[in-house]
Amino acid sequence: MKYLKDIQEQGMGTWYFEIDIDGVAYRQMVYHDDGTCITSNRKHDSYHFMLAEHPLNAQESYYKEINQAEFEKLWYEQLQLGLEDWRRTKTLFPVGTRVEGYIEAFFPQGTLINLMETPAIGITNTSALKIATPVEWMYPSYRVTAEVSGYDEVNHWVLLKHAEVIGSQLEEAGHM
Known part of the structure; x- marks a missing residue:
């Protein structure tokens, strides 16, 4: 897997992707400028399940490759916010x-x-x-x-x- 970061234009937040060798996204996060975050594992009121529908080209200039640890740290922080719900679900x-x-x-x-x-x-x-x-x-x-x-x-x-x-x-x- 590869991990990408894409800082969008002003007001669009910072996007993070986990992709396979074909560019298919498996996990995605969007951190908005106001501190809110949308993750691909949870349904969002406005965006449903947000995950890139088409393969990403990691060579595009707007993507910056990041290490897995950076991605996982951010993902883990978001999982912690829903930990009580997750325990209840199990x-x-x-x-x-x-x-x-x-x-x-x-x-x-x-x-x-x-x-x-x-x-x-x-x-x-x-x-x-x-x-x-x-x-x-x-x-x-x-x-x-x-x-x-x-x-x-x-x-x-x-x-x-x-x-x-x-x-x-x-x-x-x-x-x-």
Whole structure:
């Protein structure tokens, strides 16, 4: 992985990325001038799940390569702000629990599932989900059932296995 920093124009904040050798972003942070921060692992009220949609070219002049330690320090600081919520999430969703949620987004790491317990987010293997799911159901808001298999401590996501899209959208179920 490579770690990049991009200081945007005035008022746009400082952007940080973790990318693979193909430039695909796996984690992203935006530190705004007012001290607020948006991270790719948490849903934001205005920006949803903010993660670069296209591969980044690390050779572009506006990117400065930084070391992993600098990125991880900033990421860790943001995780600490949500630590109480994360502890609560792990208590609510012990390993082996059957859960229901809905598709939020597709990330390189997998499919993000909103577990309908603020701010709990699960993640499941997208390839495995696609195998058993009609293509027209592989969209945000489609309901999913799964089993908790563990926890992603880097992103504070609940790991899910045996995920199934159950064929109705959230608003059809009366939850939106």
